[in-house]
Amino acid sequence: MALLYGLLWRLLLFLVHINRALVSWLRVRLRSWKGRLWERAMAALLLPVALAGVPDPQRKVNQDPDANANPVTGNRNAGRRSRWLSDGRSLEKLPVHIGLLVAEEEPSYTDIANLAVWCMAVGISYVSVYDNHGIFQKNNSRLLEEIVRQQQDLMGVDGSKCDVEFLSQGSDKHQHHVVSCWPSVKVLSPEDGKQSIVQAAQQLCRSVENRERSSRDISVSMLDLLLRESKSVPDPELVVKFGPVDSTLGFLPWHIRLTEFISLPSHRDVSYEDLLGVLRRFGSCQQRLGQ
Numbered sequence: 568m569a570l571l572y573g574l575l576w577r578l579l580l581f582l583v584h585i586n587r588a589l590v591s592w593l594r595v596r597l598r599s600w601k602g603r604l605w606e607r608a609m610a611a612l613l614l615p616v617a618l619a620g621v622p623d624p625q626r627k628v629n630q631d632p633d634a635n636a637n638p639v640t641g642n643r644n645a646g647r648r649s650r651w652l653s654d655g656r657s658l659e660k661l662p663v664h665i666g667l668l669v670a671e672e673e674p675s676y677t678d679i680a681n682l683a684v685w686c687m688a689v690g691i692s693y694v695s696v697y698d699n700h701g702i703f704q705k706n707n708s709r710l711l712e713e714i715v716r717q718q719q720d721l722m723g724v725d726g727s728k729c730d731v732e733f734l735s736q737g738s739d740k741h742q743h744h745v746v747s748c749w750p751s752v753k754v755l756s757p758e759d760g761k762q763s764i765v766q767a768a769q770q771l772c773r774s775v776e777n778r779e780r781s782s783r784d785i786s787v788s789m790l791d792l793l794l795r796e797s798k799s800v801p802d803p804e805l806v807v808k809f810g811p812v813d814s815t816l817g818f819l820p821w822h823i824r825l826t827e828f829i830s831l832p833s834h835r836d837v838s839y840e841d842l843l844g845v846l847r848r849f850g851s852c853q854q855r856l857g858q
Contacts, residue, residue, distance in 0.1 A: 670810030
């Protein structure tokens with residue numbers, strides 16, 4: 568019996584040695600195989616880089632002005648534009664003319680420029696920027712520069728294609744900085760509201776004085792016609808008011824009879840999602856028009 572146990576013990580030791588030898592051989596083979604696989608993977612990764620460094624003699628230099636554009640940035644901008652257009656089309660209704668009413672002491676040009684660009688991107692044709700102190704209108708060139716910069720940063724669009732139109736103080740003349748098919752941004756102040764009504768009334772009085780019209784011709788519809796001719800834009804369907812003040816602050820008093828007002832706490836650090844939420848609220852509201 569002792570002899571049998573001895574033979575079994577030796578057999579077990581033999582099998583253990585064989586197992587260890589087999590494991591060691593497999594480890595060596597696996598390391599060698601991994602090394603070759605790693606070398607092939609690195610070669611596959613480095614080959615395009617090496618080929619990119621080889622100049623192409625048939626390539627024309629500066630043939631495309633956008634040849635040096637960053638493809639990652641371009642793809643990101645294209646994705647943004649696609650998303651914004653899709654969001655605009657998904658809304659139940661989209662205002663043709665939107666007003667941005669800032670009722671805060673210190674305006675942020677960057678945030679207002681972002682809002683204006685986002686409004687353009689979703690398909691809004693007219694954007695009016697207003698503050699009751701006329702700060703934006705006094706510094707219209709600064710606002711224009713910021714809008715152009717944000718167009719380039721957010722959308723990758725050439726700023727020379729931006730059509731920003733400023734109304735002069737209390738006059739019918741427009742200052743066109745650039746002209747194109749882009750939507751219009753109008754910068755307004757209180758003078759463009761009350762003063763335009765005063766000018767229209769004075770025009771009617773002069774026409775009666777010069778016997779061009781009769782006093783019987785003066786009516787609300789006649790005054791409305793003169794005011795619309797001076798502004799040449801549709802009435803704003805939506806005004807987004809920023810700030811704690813519950814007032815229209817003189818924003819185009821004649822043109823907001825049917826305008827929907829939606830308030831946000833502040834225009835500072837406002838996001839695209841905030842604007843989209845406002846547009847969705849506007850899309851879901853029902854205007855009964857006095858019914």
